[in-house]
Amino acid sequence: MPDREQEYEGRATDRVTLFSDAVVAIAITLLAIELPVPEGPTVSAFWSSVRHNDGHYAAFLISFLVIAAAWNNHHDLFRYVKRTDARLRTFNTIWLFTIVLNPFATKLLTATGHPSLDTHALRFGFYAVLQVLESLALLAMLKHMTSHGQAPDTPRPVLADMGWQGWSLVAGFALSIPFFFVTNYAWLFWIAVPLLVARLRQLRHQGPSRSADT
8 A cells, every 4th residue: 555545544544533532532521410419518418418319420430431441442443453444434433322322321320210120121221232232333343344454463362352352241231131120230240241251261361371380
């Protein structure tokens, strides 16, 4: 590829990355804007207000970590990208669509009232479906980039890690959806499954080294 063409491709890739970073930054900012401000004339009343809104703060923390993890995976994915095309930009737009919906989905989690188990399942299920779509969009970008040689210098371990992380998040959020119709604590799948997959991968890598030592 001529030097001038490489310059154009690099400039286009930088625009996609910078635009994506800006959208992620706005989404995280909107999460914080929605946080309720504690009130109370005394320390006791102030902390009572904090406890009253603890669900909002927990939802903010979860969504902040979810968006931060998504951005980190997106950063690792585009770190080695040399060029983009229409298909990759389409996948990236779908990924951004899921990111900008996160503040709405977070607000849905903390809606007031005492919902039934089915309503609770719909609210949390929507949040889980959104995260599944986000991870699938990222995996689609990964597959497209590797199959079309758009990131030829990406180390194989990096590709493997991104793939495992993406599928573990898909599994964690997807498995939680039917369980929300049974229990309010199905969100624990969001944490437990990725941690379990990470631990299994760690043990898998440690196995050959231990065998070699013995």
